[in-house]
Amino acid sequence: MTKKARQADTVNEPSEGAVGRRVTMDKLAELAGVHKSTVSRALRPGTTFYQSPTAQRIRAIADSVDFQPDRYAASLRTRRTGTIGVLVPRLSDNLQAVFYESVVRACTSQDIVALVAVTGDDPVAEQHAANALLGRRVDGLILTSTRVNGEYPAQLAQRDVPYVLALRHNGTDHSCVVSDDRAGGYLVTQHLLELGHRRIGIIAGPDHASTAVGRRQGFMDAHRDAGVSVEPDLVHKSMFRWQDGYDIATKWLSSANPPTAIFAVNDEMAFGVVAAAQTRGLDLPGELSIVGYNDIPSAARPPMPLTTARMDIGALARAAVDSLRARIDGEQTANRTIPVTLVVRKSSAPPSFSAR
Amino acid sequence: MTKKARQADTVNEPSEGAVGRRVTMDKLAELAGVHKSTVSRALRPGTTFYQSPTAQRIRAIADSVDFQPDRYAASLRTRRTGTIGVLVPRLSDNLQAVFYESVVRACTSQDIVALVAVTGDDPVAEQHAANALLGRRVDGLILTSTRVNGEYPAQLAQRDVPYVLALRHNGTDHSCVVSDDRAGGYLVTQHLLELGHRRIGIIAGPDHASTAVGRRQGFMDAHRDAGVSVEPDLVHKSMFRWQDGYDIATKWLSSANPPTAIFAVNDEMAFGVVAAAQTRGLDLPGELSIVGYNDIPSAARPPMPLTTARMDIGALARAAVDSLRARIDGEQTANRTIPVTLVVRKSSAPPSFSAR
DNA sequence: TTGAAAGCGTTACCAG
């Protein structure tokens, strides 16, 4: 018998992995001189019994021996695991990392755990990951993947799997938690128009991302309301990557009649635009105003603090978790929208005379 | 009875949360005309029985009905959960996000799940998080938190909790997976010395982070080997944040005799240095060479692609998972070191004459 | 090789 195994002195020694805790409800019941079922009741809030002296005494004993119930055993009975799954395309993207971190925090305080699956934007991988998570018996799913427009959510609904769409939505679903992208796009564009810009380019993201579509809609609406027409050449679809911002900005800036301002629908791409402009030696923001979206941590940094739209990602994550919890409990939930504010920094200014 | 619950047609209806799958081994056994224990055996590789026609037939049936065993029930018997816990300070840091993502990928392929806890560098929160994870019965822990020098790992060892230290190590432990920080620091410094720099500043990170200490050691060793003395004023401790790089660089650059090159022990801080230099209107890399560490995705981007040291974070994550798995299986493991390479980009160059 | 039976640590039902 190894030294390591010594402290587990049952004959039928559990092979390995029996980490830490040893106290069971049975032992606790013995200690308290009651039946284990009584212990079980004493530990679950909500009943009137929970308040009784007996129950309090039992809990005191439980605390004193640092009792931790075995959730696996409990889950076997209750069919609930106290876990949720979160599907994200990638964690190398700051916004998604922060979102997931916020979800984890929100969950921790409610004693639930959030399992993540990284899908890399691949619909097949996404499905696979979701199934793996479901195989792990998560109680529900938070989906942030880009291509939620597909049939996948419908499948989930059909299987009675509770889920919410976060940072994304599609037209049909009533379980979305998003920021007000249209309003955000509107705010940004209005800001630029008020500064005097009349040729504003938008690096608009992909059509399959509802966030991008909403921001573009806001861009269009702001132009319409201001009576300014949008130049079709200055509306450019893209992915969400830095490189897209860099490439598209480079193209525009080397054209005969470049825009005086560029709205990139996320900060990453806006940084790409900044880099493209700097590479060409442009004076910022005089010769080119640049606005992003999301207000990621690096957006505020010198030498070119970025004007951008901000949402409270923590609030969004909490709303998503709350919404999912409600759905797991069988309640209906409505869509939720988180407000967006404009953060004006150094990267936007009136167009210079020469650039006009 | 709600429409939702309809498909579960047992009288004793499980309250909620019974997501998806319904097939149990018992049902499967019925289908195959064998006993459930036989099914159980047919499903676990490694035995000779696993190869037998009977076993293959059973697995075929299992596949056809999309059988997924209930790991919670299994765990109740085996005392193993197939989960590990990962403690990270924050996911908003790209390196840590990518590390965790890599751990998740490594785990997924081995059918284990990685639960993350975000500690925010707070030792108390860390302990709390670890206990929560342990309460969830994770089989082991990967620790990347900064302050592993404390007594916490020893406590874990005492409780027979398998763990590995990743991205960090302390002197005493034999379960570390790290990159070769001293070698990396040496490479960077040697590169700068060979370019002709003689006044090199180092923004050295905190003393409680072994990575930082290793890199600084490499810095010192390279100087010693080159016969160049280190100016004490140009060795500056810090945290790991962008702001630290910015502040310290700003201080140095406004001094009477600024360094001609700065080595920041991570890329974030190196970007802070870049920003500080740009804010002061310095010509880069002519007037100041800057080198970082980690080669995060944004390091390669224009307009100032960063010279930096690169390690294979994916390999490191895989090594950490492998090492932990081995420890969970009761094996001893030695420390593992991942090699580091130098990536020379635009931000380092010989010192200009005027700066010398 | 296979079947039977005994748990793993909970929860939930049913009596008292």
Add this chain to the structure above:
DNA sequence: CTGGTAACGCTTTCAA
């Protein structure tokens, strides 16, 4: 209010 008991779905000894 409490105790007994039967699951939950799986693994694992022990016999056959």
